[in-house]
Structure formats: structure tokens, C-alpha cells
Amino acid sequence: IKGWMxxxxxxxxxxxxxxxxxxxxxxxxxxxxxxxxRLVVAGETGNDQMTLKCEVREPSAGLAEAIVASIRDVTKLRGEVELVAPGSLPNDGKVIDDTRKYT
Structure with missing residues (x-):
């Protein structure tokens, strides 16, 4: 069971x-x-930052702001949005990538 930490x-x-x-x-x-x-969670202890990286074919005006509002509405948290080109996110099945280091 120790392997399941x-x-x-x-x-x-x-x-x-x-x-x-x-x-x-x-x-x-x-x-x-x-x-x-893919939602990337980063930051130091007590300073968590969420960035939703979105692959977008044709970004419309105000899309990033609309996604930020949706993040706030759904999660009740503030987050940032980064629009990226299609195919730039890894195809590994991850939806949430927690890159914080716990020491």
C-alpha cells in the first residue's frame, strides 16, 4: 500500500x-x-497559479476573457488562459498537470 501515496x-x-x-x-x-x-497548476506554497492551456483553431476576439470567466464560474477560482496552436499540447491523456514541488 505504501506505493499508493x-x-x-x-x-x-x-x-x-x-x-x-x-x-x-x-x-x-x-x-x-x-x-x-490542459490545466497547469504551478506556484510556491500558498501561491497557487492555474493556467488553462487551450488548443484553438481560430481564436475569436475576447475568447481568452470568456474562458477566464468560465473558469471562475465553474471552479470558483481565478485562473489564466493561454491560447496555443493545435497539436502543441502533449497527447498523454492528462487533463490536469500539477507542476508544484512539495518539499
Missing amino acids: GRADQTTKVRAMFVTPKQVSEVVGRHKEVVKA
Whole structure:
């Protein structure tokens, strides 16, 4: 059992709130321009930062701001959005990538 330390799924805690892959899918589902997305959680202890990287075919004016509003509505947390070209996100099945270092 010692090998199972931490969570087995991709749910992560950001600023004392849980964020799930289902919530990320809900945000993406609200914006048809988004082909694929990955939520990257970074930062130092007590200073968590969420960035939703979105692969977009043809970004419309105000798309990033609309996605930011959806993130806030769905997760109740502030997050940033980075629009990236299609095919630039890894195809490894991850929806949430927690890059924080715990020491």
C-alpha cells in the first residue's frame, strides 16, 4: 500500500478548493473553438497559479476573457488562459498537470 501515496486520479487542490478533470471539461465544453485543453497548476506554497492551456483553431476576439470567466464560474477560482496552436499540447491523456514541488 505504501506505493499508493497521494491521489490516484488527476483531481488536485488549488487554494483550498478541489479542481477535477470534469470541471476542466465543463469549461472547455462552453467554448466550441477549444479543441483540447490542459490545466497547469504551478506556484510556491500558498501561491497557487492555474493556467488553462487551450488548443484553438481560430481564436475569436475576447475568447481568452470568456474562458477566464468560465473558469471562475465553474471552479470558483481565478485562473489564466493561454491560447496555443493545435497539436502543441502533449497527447498523454492528462487533463490536469500539477507542476508544484512539495518539499
